[in-house]
Amino acid sequence: MHELAIAQGVLDIVRQYVPENEAGSIHSVRVRIGRLSGVVPESLDFSFEAIVAGTPWQSAKLQIEHVPALSQCRNCGAEFEIEELAFRCPACGSTDISLIAGRELQVVEIEVEDGK
Amino acid sequence: MSIVTIERKVLERNDEVARQNRADFQRHGIFVFNIVSSPGAGKTSILERTLEQIGPDLRIAVIEGDVQTDFDARRVARYKVPVVQIVTNGGCHLEARLVRDALAGIELAGLDMLIIENVGNLVCPANYDLGEALKVVVLSTTEGDEKPLKYPGMFLNASVLIINKIDLLPYLNCDLAALRGNALQINPALKVFETSCTTLAGISEWCGWLKGKVSGKP
Numbered sequence: 330m331h332e333l334a335i336a337q338g339v340l341d342i343v344r345q346y347v348p349e350n351e352a353g354s355i356h357s358v359r360v361r362i363g364r365l366s367g368v369v370p371e372s373l374d375f376s377f378e379a380i381v382a383g384t385p386w387q388s389a390k391l392q393i394e395h396v397p398a399l400s401q402c403r404n405c406g407a408e409f410e411i412e413e414l415a416f417r418c419p420a421c422g423s424t425d426i427s428l429i430a431g432r433e434l435q436v437v438e439i440e441v442e443d444g445k
Numbered sequence: 446m447s448i449v450t451i452e453r454k455v456l457e458r459n460d461e462v463a464r465q466n467r468a469d470f471q472r473h474g475i476f477v478f479n480i481v482s483s484p485g486a487g488k489t490s491i492l493e494r495t496l497e498q499i500g501p502d503l504r505i506a507v508i509e510g511d512v513q514t515d516f517d518a519r520r521v522a523r524y525k526v527p528v529v530q531i532v533t534n535g536g537c538h539l540e541a542r543l544v545r546d547a548l549a550g551i552e553l554a555g556l557d558m559l560i561i562e563n564v565g566n567l568v569c570p571a572n573y574d575l576g577e578a579l580k581v582v583v584l585s586t587t588e589g590d591e592k593p594l595k596y597p598g599m600f601l602n603a604s605v606l607i608i609n610k611i612d613l614l615p616y617l618n619c620d621l622a623a624l625r626g627n628a629l630q631i632n633p634a635l636k637v638f639e640t641s642c643t644t645l646a647g648i649s650e651w652c653g654w655l656k657g658k659v660s661g662k663p
Contacts, residue, residue: 331537331538331568331569331572334536334540335455335456338455338456338458339455341458342451342453342455342457346449346451347449356446360455365597365598365601366572366598367568367569367571367572367598368572414594414597414630414631415630416630416631416632416633417630424629424630424633425633428601434454434455434456434572435452435453435454435455436451436452436453436455437450437451437452438448438449438450438451438452439448439449439451440446440447440448440449441446441447441448441449442446443446443447
């Protein structure tokens with residue numbers, strides 16, 4: 330359960346872009362979470378809501394962009410999504426694969442209402 | 446509506462402090478590993494056996510991370526090595542900043558190896574770089590052979606897997622070959638050791654590998 334710390338990290342980054350007196354203009358905060366990031370999206374959403382509640386930042390809602398685990402085979406070059414944790418190339422069966430996406434844990438953008 | 450583009454990693458602050466730690470370790474030529482597992486897998490017992498075997502030959506320091514108590518630091522201190530206990534007070538993982546603060550209590554100059562024992566948890570510590578050269582994950586046979594598939598993040602990020610408590614295999618429904626296979630399916634590059642801290646099986650192989658790492662210096 331480190332989602333609370335992650336939620337705090339998201340808010341810390343948001344605060345660097347929007348001054349507190351304009352916090353109410355934030356509509357949403359888009360975050361990108363990889364399938365293998367170790368973060369449970371529902372817990373992160375819950376944690377973020379909990380830490381902004383009753384603060385100037387409470388209008389901010391998390392929007393979560395899910396990134397599937399994508400891999401490339403070093404043997405045959407095929408790109409594929411890792412499902413059910415089968416870390417194996419579906420084309421040639423090789424286990425010599427590299428992860429090209431799925432570990433993301435990023436703040437992507439903030440959507441703000443203009444002139445508020 | 447307008448969009449403010451950010452594109453920053455949530456853990457960038459942790460990663461920045463981890464880089465500072467790593468630079469300090471490299472400057473002093475210290476091999477550092479971060480040992481992780483679920484609670485009770487045997488991290489501290491492995492450290493004790495390791496200190497018994499190679500403690501006399503190398504200058505080793507230990508950072509212990511626990512949610513509460515300094516029991517582990519006291520166990521390790523019996524081996525006459527510098528040890529700093531970090532108590533996270535509920536925190537489920539160590540962060541680079543906590544390690545950086547702990548480093549103030551350790552004389553880095555002259556050290557060969559620093560061992561960071563993380564909080565017992567197979568999930569959260571996987572996300573946090575502490576500045577170590579590599580992560581060692583310990584999985585005990587009592588936890589079952591399917592654990593690597595249930596906690597893939599940790600096995601993906603680790604370089605070494607120690608399968609501990611192999612002396613208990615006759616009493617368990619744990620298939621050692623399946624455990625190995627599950628771990629290697631997630632991370633084929635894992636270096637695997639099989640150990641028992643009771644019979645000392647596999648401990649000298651692990652210690653021999655560690656000494657090689659120290660002389661190779663990262």
